[in-house]
Amino acid sequence: MASERYNAPVREKHWQKVWDDQGTFQTNDKSKKPKRYQLEMFPYPSGRIHMGHVRCYTLGDVMARYKRAKGFNVLHPMGWDAFGLPAENAAMERKVHPRKWTYENIDTMRGQLKAMGLSIDWSREFATCNPEYYQHQQRLFLDFFKKKLAYRKTAKVNWDPVENTVLANEQVIDGRGWRSGAVVEQRDLTQWFFKITEYAEELLQALDTLQATWPDFVCTQQRNWIGKSTGANMKFALEGGKLPKKLQTLEVFTTRHDTIFGASFMAISAEHPLAAHLAQKNKELAEFIEECRKIGTSEEALAKAEKKGFDTGIVAVHPFKDGVQLPVYVANFIVMGYGTGAIFGCPGHDQRDLDFARKYARPVVPVVLPPGAQADAFSIGAEAYVGEGTMINSEFLNGLTIEAAKDKIAGLLEERGIGERKVNYRMRDWLLSRQRYWGCPIPVIHCPTDGIVPVPIEALPVQLPEDVTFDKPGNPLDHHPTWKHVKCPKCGEPAVRETDTMDTFVDSSWYQFRYTAPNAATPTDKKALKYWAPIDQYIGGKEHAVLHLLYARFFTRGMKATKHVDFDEPFTSMFTQGIVVHETYRSENGDWLTPDEVKIEGDGPNRRATSIATGRPVEIGDIEKMSKSRKNVVDPDDIIAHYGADTARLFIVSDSPPDRDIIWTDAGVAGASRQVQRISRLIDEVAEKQPGKLGPKPATFGPEAHALRRAAHKTLHSVGQNIEGLRYNVAVAQLYELTHALSAAQSQRGEGLDWAIREAAEMLVQMIGPMLPHLAEDCWERLGYNTLLADQSWPQTEPALLVDDRITIAVQVNGKRRDELTIARTASKEEIEAAALKLETVARALDGRSATRVIVVPQRIVNVVG
């Protein structure tokens, strides 16, 4: 039996059934062990799992299994982010109901995930499209509504013309819909919003704490997105035309109120009410505004567009300098959505203002003097001065620092009632309405007399109707003949349901808590949450750095305000995994080919690809993220069926650090498969020579046995640390080293060596458990155990074996390595120095000079300087 190949696909099915039958991974809520909540972002049930899923869930599963072995009570659940547009597209294209399509996909993908051998507690599984789930989401929405965290307003919204729905700001990337890629249009609509801005400051502040356990780039991106700027609002009186009272003052936001004496013009957005008012009687202005609007849609064009202004003839009165009037321009670079949609221009200290001032011949007066510069010799050329300095040309501010000047102006503004200190955020409220069918209905009713009436909690869930059609554009819920017509819960008169559904990001903003009590009658269960929450480690894709992770952070705060949770941050530590990439292949006529349609020969510069079907040459293209459009995909099912899940898992965790992109290659998979066989063979050899369990430990060990034991225990120690730190690739390398040491020991003889080999083999099996769970289980059985490896605790190290009696340290002469020295670990500095100086290699390198200085770092290095 020793040389038989390990039949992974067969054995893996066996072990999966055993785990399933025994309920090995069912989580016990009543355990006394310390808890560990390990979570990976749940998948959208698009049809089949892809390698990105395999990577994400493997990374999480290694940690979950490791923590389990380390004595933690682990919660490692799985579910489905099941609402969303693709289901409706399938309904339109294939005449299949979104529900049917979704649940069928879930069945397929659940089977695929189970074939990966994940240590998931499947009893907690749910899909967000289950009414049992979304009824609680509707409850949360109503609680948010009561707290005014959900509200309705008319606003310019991003309209995705392909998805036929609105999008939140976060979902517009480079002016295009994040999913459809369609150029987004601006429309005025009344929509539901979550008041995420209420928590802007908190969400920002808490990042300082998260920084320690979250990736830097995620924190940075969230900071940028929140976009805090501290400044002041300032009101200017307007003159030079007949204006309605409301428009006689112009309020601007500035972060440089210190530079007010350098102001030389005002600029307002083309969408500013004042611009609209003036345009009524000014045809040229109206044309200018129209021109701005045309450019205004795409940010790309906006960035390239030349700065242009239109002098309205209106002037603003300088609030601190008598007799100074500042002309008011409508300008194409002022956005209405930020601040007040109006600025004062100080060309001396803002590049954009300077460009504008030069173009329209406005004065440029420096008001901040750089350190060391002479006031009378300092002027502004082509570049604005934005650095530190002291105030000049600024009357009562002269001589102050920028900060002191800001403070003084802000005080005066507040004293005179013409402004105040003001903090602005770039972040807008979260637009959650979607004009779609396959989403969670927003549980409110519009009554002609009572206005917006929440659906009573006992009437939840507001269920989606089954009988919908997708044959005309727009929202099927709106077209439905009866669904929306209801009686007002307040007055009983005819009313209509809200037909908007929620953004699917709402579904994924709180699912992490639902797993802790998936059957609770309320959205969360206090007791379960107290034990399990928050998530100890969350793993997912980089693309959610702002979207999902920011929403979930907000939602947790909203749930705290509505007493559903009692903490602020959902994810204690966050890990973003890299993507799976693969070469692309293109035939002569430009069609993409899948990897299995292509035959590769040669290597290096001689590497050639040909089409299997036609025999014609194929161009090997860039290495890109696996995608259906490029056809550079490898189906996990094929890999699992051919090599087994353990091989796929091993490939995923070897070589590439988990946060970097990983290049999927056939050669790499074959290599991983060889390692699986190698380990299997090695364990067979050990089990054959020494059948039965590990016997009693011998009293003494010879040098060979001692060396192997040291290697095994050291590996145990550092593999544990490397798994904890998600350096799985390093852990795998160390396991290979132990495998080599164990192989080599097989052909040696020595006192206690058989026992040491047995011990090392068992440790190896236990250490590969998190990564290669099926193989480990199989080997454990072969080693004579009838217990499950999955139930074994992580082996203990013998601390004495982690330190060597004698160690080898490098010997340098003038910083260059010349030799090495094996010496007692406890050797003193003097002993090391003496031993080093005795070395012939040292004397030769000194070349006749004498040592002037010897640096000794015990247990590390000795450096002779001479």
Place this chain on the structure above:
RNA sequence: GCGGACGUGGUGGAAUCGGUAGACACACAGGACUUAAAAUCCUGAGGGGGCGACCCCGUGCGGGUUCGAGUCCCGCCGUCCGCACCA
């Protein structure tokens, strides 16, 4: 433009504190086994020089700090990511 991350052999990568650079693996070359192949095992290998013990160079480039720098500091170059007329 601003912000962040990164840059190590043919390739993926390792080096946790400033202390033997290149662990481990892929690919490659040579060898063993075999009628042959597959599979497996063994050996070799950063670059250059020398018959050789050995010597020189080497972590994107240029400086610096240090007994000692892949690691720290300054200045460049390059790649990737995010944000971008944000007042």
